């Protein structure tokens with residue numbers, strides 16, 4: 001298996017370029033981040049080139065304090081488009097593989113229409129080599145978030161019917177509220193663009209909790225999935241002290 005270090009949660013005590021170098025030294029095959037915008041893209045690009053690690057993805061901004069994305073918010077299209085443009089520019093500058101288009105706190109048909117329209121805008125304007133991802137978030141951590149389940153996400157992808165827009169399947173979120181993680185991974189394989197993981201329910205390292213990731217990773221490998229899996233967990237202390245799971249799988 002290959003693994004990607006999510007630098008939104010891992011090595012947050014370092015600058016993004018230093019965290020990229022540290023992820024390389026720790027044995028990761030790739031990196032991904034959340035909101036890199038305060039770091040000049042040239043610095044990130046230099047660290048990626050130096051280490052040879054690909055940057056798998058980054059997120060559109062969350063918006064105002066208390067918000068969690070703009071792209072499904074009715075009446076906020078100018079800000080959503082600006083967030084998408086910003087993500088496209090940054091992803092292009094550093095050679096990132098994907099953009100997670102964050103929906104935000106909203107509900108109902110108008111929110112769905114806004115999300116569909118903003119995703120179409122993003123796809124029209126994003127270079128073909130960069131995927132767009134949508135990610136359902138569990139209701140305990142993100143109550144009121146527009147995208148709540150993998151079924152809802154799959155229905156949106158079906159309506160869009162655009163090959164470069166895919167599902168970010170975060171085993172942690174699915175494990176918290178939907179269950180049937182492996183069954184859902186297999187059923188949705190055709191529309192998945194990236195897979196992430198963390199322990200359920202605590203969102204810690206994957207060698208704890210109620211979901212057996214040795215089993216899950218083996219099933220993902222059986223699916224023929226060869227892309228790095230995103231370690232998006234909260235280490236609860238020094239990241240270096242949380243990597244026993246990675247060493248045991250190497």
Ligand SMILES: O=C(O)[C@@H](O)C(=O)CO
Pocket residue numbers: 034059100135137170173196232
């Ligand atoms: O699962 C998550 O929370 C992240 O993948 C993310 O990008 C949004 O917070």
Ligand SMILES: [Mg+2]
Pocket residue numbers: 135170196232
């Ligand atoms: Mg995630």
